[in-house]
Amino acid sequence: MHMSVRSRLAAVIGWFVLVAALLGTAAAPVRAAVPQTASSDVPPGVTAGIAIYDRQTGTFSEQLNPHLQFRAASVVKLLIALDHVWNRGPDYNLPADDRSRLDAMLRSSDDAAASHYWSQNGGSAIVGRMVSRLGLTDTAGPPAGYPGYWGYTALSAADTVRIYRYILDSAPAPVRDLVMDNLRQSTRCGTDGFDQRFGIPASFERPWAVKQGWSGFGSSGDCSNTTAARTTAADVDLTQRALHSTGTVGTGDRSIVAVFTLQPQSTSFGAAYTNLNRLVRSLNVPGGIHPAGTWFGTWGSGVRVRAGTTTTSTVLTQLPAGVEVLISCQERGQEVEVPPYRNDWWAYLPLYGGYITNIYVRSPDNKLPNVPTC
Missing domain, CATH: 2.30.30 (SH3 type barrels.)
Incomplete structure (x- = not known):
């Protein structure tokens, strides 16, 4: 059977495409696709952004919507702290009241401390400086109309991993120790009375270090006899509640974990807490050990x-x-x-x-x- 001119032409073109593809594969490095988490248990109605980075292998064990922007809530306190101590000199000495304020902000998620530094150091300019210094790509200051709401800063799981990688691998030792020592001593209750033992600390044995974030729950998350509430205006996305768990897990801070969630506005703190715990427990976190129990x-x-x-x-x-x-x-x-x-x-x-x-x-x-x- 004779091939038509069109068939012969298609065959020739196909041969050249195949050769070009083979040569291209040999000559150019292959960029791995961003893996979408297959093992994660994302509850119905929950929007999640996930990035788990294994510092031992230099690879991500899990990623799901890693560049999706969330309102950062208290996770932005990492940037606020880093900006405040940036270029402090070789000894990084801080006045006692300044150190006490930073400890409370990082360890107990103290909002008053964050607001103090936000006002003192230029508000959204803090975010702009840290975006430039750390090469963040998904991070931006609060939207127009909310200049004082540091918790409305936009942040992604991928950028959060980058922040922790800077702290652990590039920051001066006094800065690394200031941040990580406080995150290792994260208190069970925040200063506003919310239970911080969700996500990473609920899912893994120590060692871990955490900076948590929550927004939109009013006073429904009390973990003690206090009735303090997180004060906010409208949420950035206007509809959903935010609950995030970030930090490190394992000996030598092996894995950097960043899990961000948005949950329906009707979700109680206890239900959101449970949703996030189930999600974090389902993830592949190298070096992480789940506690025994049911x-x-x-x-x-x-x-x-x-x-x-x-x-x-x-x-x-x-x-x-x-x-x-x-x-x-x-x-x-x-x-x-x-x-x-x-x-x-x-x-x-x-x-x-x-x-x-x-x-x-x-x-x-x-x-x-x-x-x-x-």
């Missing part, structure tokens, strides 16, 4: 975590309403009655270092299944 849902608000298995034991904290908790063991203690329920079993929560009565754990039996006795 995750259970809870019900009720203001559930107290106590030092012992009685209602007279010292109150350590209280749980965000409806949050999922890790339980490592259980033991009998004082019987508690919340009509129509009665229960004398208590669950130990390793994340909080205390007990809650099993009456508030979502399980059909008083004694939790597959949970050992303490």
Whole structure:
């Protein structure tokens, strides 16, 4: 059978394309496509931006929407701190009150400290300087009309990894130690009363270091007896709540973890907390070790975590309403009655270092299944 002129021409063109492709592959480096996370458990209705960077191999183990911009909430405090100590000289000495303010901002996510530096150092100009210094590509200051709202700074998971890489690998040792030592000592409660033990610290054994972010929850995230609330105007995206977990995991800060989420405006702090925990637990984080235990849902608000298995034991904290908790063991203690329920079993929560009565754990039996006795 004879080939038509068109068929012969197509065959010749196809041969040249194949040769060119083979030569191009041999001559030019191959740029790997940005992997989209296959293993992650992104809950319905949640928008996530994820970047997990393995410092040991110099590769990303997970990425999902890494360049998607989120309002940074308190994660921007990393940039505020770095800008304040930039070019401080060889000894980087800080006045005692300045150091105390930085410690509170990084360790306990103190908003007053962030606002102090934001006002003192030029507001959005801080972001502009750090974008230039660190080569950030997805970061921008708050939108027009919100110049004082540092938490509305736009930030992505990819840029957050870049920030941590600078801190760990390029920053002067006093700056690295200032930031990372504080993040390793992250307090369980922020100064505004919100529980900071979501995401990374809930999902991995130490060592870890974290800078968390949350916005739009009013006063519903209290983890202690305080009623302080995060004060904001309208959210940047106008509709959703932000909950982010960033930092490092593993010996030698092996993995840099940046997980940003936007969740529906109707999502409670406890539900958002649980969504983020499930997502972070599903990720491939080299060097990360998951704590032993079983995750259970809870019900009720203001559930107290106590030092012992009685209602007279010292109150350590209280749980965000409806949050999922890790339980490592259980033991009998004082019987508690919340009509129509009665229960004398208590669950130990390793994340909080205390007990809650099993009456508030979502399980059909008083004694939790597959949970050992303490």
